[in-house]
Amino acid sequence: MTKRALILGITGQDGSYLAEFLLGKGYEVHGIIRRASTFNTHRIDHLYQDPHEDAPRMILHYGELSDGVRLLRLLYDIQPDEVYNLAAQSHVRVSFDEPVFTGDVTGLGASRLLEAVRMSGVHCRYYQASTSELYGATPPPQDEDTPFHPRSPYGAAKLYAYWMTRNYREAYDMYAVNGILFNHESPRRGETFVTRKITRAVARIKAGTEHEVYLGNLDAIRDWGYAPEFVEGMWRMLQADTPEDYVLATGQPCSVQEFVQKAFEHAGLDWQDHVRFDERYLRPSEVDALVGDPGKAERELGWKARVHSGELARIMVDADIAALAHEGGAWIDQAVVPQWPTLRSVTP
Template sequence: MTKRAFITGITGQDGSYLTELLLGKGYEVHGLVRRASTLNRSRIDHLHTEPNLHLHYGDLTDGVSLVNLIREITPHEVYNLGAQSHVKVSFEMPEYTASTDATGTLRLLEAIRAAKIDCRFYQASTSEMFGATPPPQKESTAFYPRSPYGAAKLYAHWVTVNYREAYDLFAVSGILFNHESPRRGESFVTRKITLGVASIVLGVTDHLTLGNLDAVRDWGYAKEYVEGMWQMLQHDEPDDYVLATGRGTTVREFCEFAFAHAGLNWEDHVRYDTAYERPTEVDALIGDASKARDVLGWKAGTDSEALARLMVDADLEQMGRLLGRNA
């Protein structure tokens, strides 16, 4: 039997890596795509000839489209990766963030329940739900979100737990700590840094402007984290898992890693601007993924320093190609 998976957020970083993983395992993959005046499918363009990949227009803010798609596709696995996922933007667009991230998850769960199909559901939870709670953070750590994004994701997390307990739905939440890659959005700090390095090396600019350099994050490689998502849905019992490296790195240290890899001193090029600060800051997120290691056999293999080097190399190659020259 060919398994069918339905992925929201398929055009995003995680969605593209998960799609590659599932197609490689022989799945028939269906993805939710928001209709827009311009195409934004660059992360999955290389998969457009795959006969087992099917894209559908819809939106997490439109419950009717979700109900119709779930009934039409009858997926065996649903991965809810779609979200407004930028923390700072969530302060500027709190209502949209709540509608997409919080009630969007509820709409999807209701679509599955209404269709009465036997499927397994993965919810993309986030370390931002821990917020102000001191590290290390694990599955039993108290939540204390510090942004509209974190609060919306916390609602989605708990409503997933509720549907698991109330309707006996195989529903899990992956509480993923920061995971990055060359496919990370350009407004996220790690990608902003590695793109900045490439721009400076190639002579496009001579500086990079950032906000809080003291924030500590647990940065891992997104390609490894989607394997953990899949493993959660293959386990016998539904449960929630933290995925993380267990290593904390400051934004300043990530700058050091990235610039040093290109033979540069970060202090010569990085400028600070309060405009990039959040109204409320999350000081430190460092995950304890021992449960995922012990139960699923999952373990992060790429630390923040290796990740910075990997991303710098990719951005140098990509930007060099766009500029018509090699780094």
């Protein structure tokens, strides 16, 4: 029987790669998108129905994490086997400017979804997208037993969602897991996130349309992996016999400056000629180092990151150079699922 998955945040980086991955495994994929005056579906436009199939394999529904009643109705109607909550206000720096909105969507939104799953009576497995920002000020390496110390409204909201997921698992015997994912990037990363900001700047500087890029803290150390690999880890968590929380990471530290250097060098440029400091990009409270220990996921799920920061920088720079060469069009990696004619399936 065909499995059915529901993805919240399907139009984002991770949601689009996860949709591709699940479609490749024969799933029927449902996604929730926000109602707006324009479509924000460019990352998944190539996944619409194959005209040779009798029924659509990807169906989009309007909904919001702020609307628990709508979530309940969608769960009851869709009857998913797996639910992936990837939706959030996920920009750490922005969370300092919009802490209440971040708490409502990223934190309370997870509670509304968990309660909707419980009230609907749907027998599904639930994945909560957690984050390395939970660790904040706690020194690396960080694993499933490392104490949490978030240093941003985003991290605090995600910590609430983490504990609510565990509480629903323990109180109601729900199959609910947290994936504590360290930084994972790709050519589909949002343009305001630092890695994509860097690689887009490299492409434009290489083309001669820009000369400088302004960045904040170059000393911050992160554990950067490749998003398509990380979504497979999400899926593996929901295939395990028992629900447990897992860290997904490369285990390899890389500073922002090192990522900058690798990206510029790949394009034949000297980063020091083009990178400028701007204190406006500093956080009110910084997170110095996040480096994960993925040992549990490797042992129990058979998952291991293969793409590390150097190769990641090259992938992203090449993609942004190619996108700029095609008149600035949005870059979408369509290597997993072939491009199909567009057929939107959206329920009101």
